Amino acid sequence: MYIDPxxxxxxxxxxxxxxxxxxxCVAITEPAFWAGYDRSCAQGFVDYFGQLTDxxxxxxxxxxxKHHTWLCINPKESEDIGLAREVLAEIPKFLDRxxxxxxxEIGLNKNSRNELVVLExxxxxxxxxxxxxxxxxxxxxxxxxxxxxxxxxIKAHGVDPARVLIDHVEEHTVRMVLDRGFWAxxxxxxxxxxxxxxxxxxxxxxxxxxxxINSAADWGISDPLAVPKCREEMRxxxxxxxxxxxxxxxxxxxFLSQSPNFRLR
Amino acid sequence: MSGMSIPLTPHQVVDQxxxxxxxxxxxxxxxxxxxxxxxxxFGGADSATTDDVRVxxxxxxxxLLRDGQPQRARRVLELWSDHSVDPIPTAHTKGAxxxxxxxxxxx
Ligand SMILES: [Zn+2]
Numbered sequence: 597m598y599i600d601p602x603x604x605x606x607x608x609x610x611x612x613x614x615x616x617x618x619x620x621c622v623a624i625t626e627p628a629f630w631a632g633y634d635r636s637c638a639q640g641f642v643d644y645f646g647q648l649t650d651x652x653x654x655x656x657x658x659x660x661x662k663h664h665t666w667l668c669i670n671p672k673e674s675e676d677i678g679l680a681r682e683v684l685a686e687i688p689k690f691l692d693r694x695x696x697x698x699x700x701e702i703g704l705n706k707n708s709r710n711e712l713v714v715l716e717x718x719x720x721x722x723x724x725x726x727x728x729x730x731x732x733x734x735x736x737x738x739x740x741x742x743x744x745x746x747x748x749x750i751k752a753h754g755v756d757p758a759r760v761l762i763d764h765v766e767e768h769t770v771r772m773v774l775d776r777g778f779w780a781x782x783x784x785x786x787x788x789x790x791x792x793x794x795x796x797x798x799x800x801x802x803x804x805x806x807x808x809i810n811s812a813a814d815w816g817i818s819d820p821l822a823v824p825k826c827r828e829e830m831r832x833x834x835x836x837x838x839x840x841x842x843x844x845x846x847x848x849x850x851f852l853s854q855s856p857n858f859r860l861r
Numbered sequence: 862m863s864g865m866s867i868p869l870t871p872h873q874v875v876d877q878x879x880x881x882x883x884x885x886x887x888x889x890x891x892x893x894x895x896x897x898x899x900x901x902x903f904g905g906a907d908s909a910t911t912d913d914v915r916v917x918x919x920x921x922x923x924x925l926l927r928d929g930q931p932q933r934a935r936r937v938l939e940l941w942s943d944h945s946v947d948p949i950p951t952a953h954t955k956g957a958x959x960x961x962x963x964x965x966x967x968x
Contacts, residue, residue, distance in 0.1 A: 630955075675952045706952035707943075736957035740942040767935035768942065793878075794934065801864045832877070834868035 598844040599623045600823045601852065602701070602730070602763060602781060602810035605652050605663070606644075607631075612813075612820045617659035619824040623860055625664040625852065626652060627701035627730050630672040632815050638682035641669060645686070649693040662860055664852070666700030666730045667691070674705075674714035684717055691725060697855040698722060700730025701763060704742040707734060712745065719753045728855050729760040733769065735788060743769045747776055759854055763810070764789055770802055779851050783812040784822035792822070792829035799830070804839055808847045889923070918960030 597620050605613070605626055616624075626648060628641075635641060648665040656663035667690055669683040690696060699722040704711045722729045729750070734742035743762065750760055757777035765773055765780045766789065773780040782798060783789040790798070795809055811822035819825070823844055830840045852858040869877065893908045896916060900907045908916050922937045930936070941960040 672955050705955060706957075707948050708952035709948045709950060711952060712948050734957065736959045737941055737943050737961045738957050740939065741945060744946070745948065766938055767932070768938035797934070799865060800867055803864055835865075839865065 597622050597841075598823050598827065599625075599848040599852075600811050600813075600820075601625045601761075601808055601848040602627060602783065602812045603820060604629055604812070604814035605656065606647055607815035608813060608820055610655060610658075613656060613659045613661060616820055617661055619821055621661055621823075623662040623664070623848075624656065625666065625697060625730075625848075627666040627732070628668050628670060629701055629732070629814065630670045634673055638679065638686055641683045642686050645690045649690055649695055653695050664695045664697050664858060666698055666728075667696060668699050668702045668718055669714065670701060671703050671705040671711045671715065671732060671734075674711045675708060677710050677713060680710075680714040681717070684714075684721065687721065688725075691727070694857055697852060697857055698728030698730065700728075700761075701732035702729065703732035703746055704734050705732075705738070707738055707742045707745060712749065715746065716749055716753070719750055719755060723753055723755050728852070729755065731760060731762045733762060733764045735764075739764070739766065740768050743772065747772065747778065750778075751776070761808075761851060764812070765798075766790060767794070767798065770798055770807070774802065774806055779806045779808070779847075782807065782809050784809060784819070784826055785812050786817055786819070792826035795826050796829050796833060796835070799835075799839075799843060804843050804847070806847070806851075807843065808851070809843060889919070893920075914962045915958060915960050917963055921963055 600616070600621055603624050603626060605624065628644065628648060645667055653663040667687050669680045674680045699718050702715055702718040704715060719729065731746055733739050733746065746762070750757065761779040761781055762773045763781035764783045770780055782795045784792055784795060799807065809823055809826050811818065811820055813820040813822065827840050827844050897907045906912065908920065911917065918941050922940060925936055925940060926933055943961050
């Protein structure tokens with residue numbers, strides 16, 4: 597039994613749901629993200645938020661998987677502040693839907709000034725509504741710098757770091773995230789993020805508190821079964837079942853249960 | 862750091878992972894060979910003299926792996942990272958290439 601707390605099912609087929617259920621997936625959370633192209637207007641995001649809060653929970657339920665979501669305009673589409681503010685104005689209309697956990701995946705992409713402005717406005721919205729936050733950290737060479745700027749921005753807004761998950765951490769960012777009291781997510785994604793082997797190494801080096809794993813499977817080359825594959829890697833090394841259960845079920849359950857909307861049944 | 866127990870002995874680590882990483886070393890060797898053959902065919906600089914930021918970053922990381930110090934994965938990622946602190950004025954692209962240009966001392 598496991599939870600994949602970051603996966604983009606709008607980009608996946610229904611037989612992925614079937615395979616995930618067969619592998620033991622009982623719940624997922626789906627952050628709003630970039631679709632691989634820029635949407636031309638705020639209405640494109642409104643339709644997407646409808647898909648996330650209405651269509652996907654029904655599709656997941658067919659396989660006994662509980663679906664939750666996070667809403668935002670993602671950092672890759674945040675350079676246009678005018679569009680971002682139009683989308684931000686639409687988000688509150690969806691926040692009362694029963695499967696919404698909070699604001700995400702917000703963050704930075706190229707660490708630009710406009711991205712930071714839009715990030716701060718999302719943080720303010722989450723804080724005013726008492727919502728959890730799920731953060732996307734930048735890719736590759738931009739990750740370390742962006743992670744620092746993001747942590748500073750969240751702290752400056754006085755948000756409790758225990759209610760914020762900083763995702764896509766790797767060896768060079770995991771420590772700063774945990775040391776400042778945040779939760780951290782390791783993404784098991786080919787080529788650009790962690791392998792199951794490196795994620796297991798990071799558990800061995802940094803412990804299993806406030807740390808989870810996810811697939812972030814989306815429209816790119818990615819693997820909706822990455823979480824069970826990492827569980828297998830931990831098992832192959834001889835790690836205890838209780839620890840494997842902790843990182844792939846209990847930790848996400850503990851963090852996500854801070855939202856009254858998180859339910860496993 | 863408060864890590865968890867390390868279940869595998871050094872010998873078991875080698876038994877479980879040697880072939881996997883042997884193959885990855887060969888992939889890097891073949892990549893550099895491929896680059897050099899292309900350089901010879903098209904008249905460009907080879908992997909030892911190229912200005913390509915990514916090839917230089919990869920070769921610098923290979924040097925780091927052999928320095929005998931711990932935390933290699935973290936240090937490779939730091940080597941390839943942007944160390945500036947201020948937000949950039951404008952994002953002109955969405956993508957990242959995987960490594961920053963190295964300071965001259967690390968070339
Ligand atoms: Zn994502």
